[in-house]
Amino acid sequence: MTTSVLVGFATRYGSTQEIAGEVASVLLEAGLAVNLLPLREIHSLDGYQAVVIGAPLQMYRWHKDAVNFIAKQRKALAQIPAAVFAVGPVQSPRVEQEWIDARNQIEKELSRFPWFKPISVEVLGGVFDPNQLTGLMKTFARVAPASTARDTEQVKAWAGGLVEKFYQPE
Ligand SMILES: Cc1cc2nc3c(=O)[nH]c(=O)nc-3n(C[C@H](O)[C@H](O)[C@H](O)COP(=O)(O)O)c2cc1C
Known part of the structure; x- marks a missing residue:
């Protein structure tokens, strides 16, 4: 059995969805069967290894869909x-304190x-685009310029390291 x-994934402005897609591609290319779904649409982990x-x-908070997912799936996540x-982190060049804060x-x-x-907890670089912000967020964050710490190589390296931890021989 594969x-x-x-x-x-959860996302507000799209960058986490892109990263989740990159993670899924790495796992798929390594021979695993992969489903990519928004966390809020997942109601059961039956059938997944x-x-x-x-x-x-x-x-300063993790997206609530992820927090809710972990709380709801306690039983399955123990298995x-x-x-x-x-x-x-969004700044480039890398600002070490930003990574420490995110961790x-x-x-x-x-x-x-x-x-x-x-089995692994990773902080990955994201994207900040003030033009995507609305309402209060816009007022709060408008001062900062657009920036990105997106790093596909970092994503691929992390996802690649998961393969052997996930892989269950037939
Ligand atoms: C209003 C706002 C607040 C943010 N707060 C944090 C934060 O507290 N810690 C952090 O590490 N990144 C923070 N970020 C950076 C986001 O995590 C980053 O923009 C990420 O790529 C957004 O993901 P998404 O495109 O999937 O919504 C913030 C970004 C915005 C726009």
């Missing part, structure tokens, strides 16, 4: 390996679920 992996959960950090990624933010969010033991 190892079946679910890649679930592994799951990837990806969502952006915003205003299969899970890998987590949080999209956050602390995702660790804090995951500490709400002491029973949850992901």
Whole structure:
């Protein structure tokens, strides 16, 4: 039986969806069966042997769809390996403090679920585009210029490392 992996994502402005697509492609090319779905559309993990959960950090919090997903899927997540990624840092060239802050933010969010033991937790670079913002967010963030820390090579390297952890020999 082919190892079946679910890649679930939440996104606000689209960059995390793109990254989830890159993760899914790497797993697919490695021979795993992969489904790519928004976390809020996933109601069961039946039939999957592994799951990837990806969502952006915003205003110091992880996207609520990811938090809700982990809370709801407690039983299933105790049965299969899970890998987590949080999209956050946006500055280029890399600003180390931004990565440290994002790491602390995702660790804090995951500490709400002491029973949850992901096999990997990765912070990945994202995109900041003030033109996408609306309402209060726009007022809050307009001062900062557009920037991106998107790094497909980083995504591929991380996803590639998951393959052997997920793979279940037939
Ligand atoms: C209003 C706003 C607040 C943000 N707050 C954080 C934050 O607290 N920590 C962080 O690491 N990144 C933060 N970011 C960066 C986002 O995580 C980044 O833009 C990400 O690529 C957005 O993902 P999405 O395109 O999937 O919505 C923020 C971005 C915006 C626009």
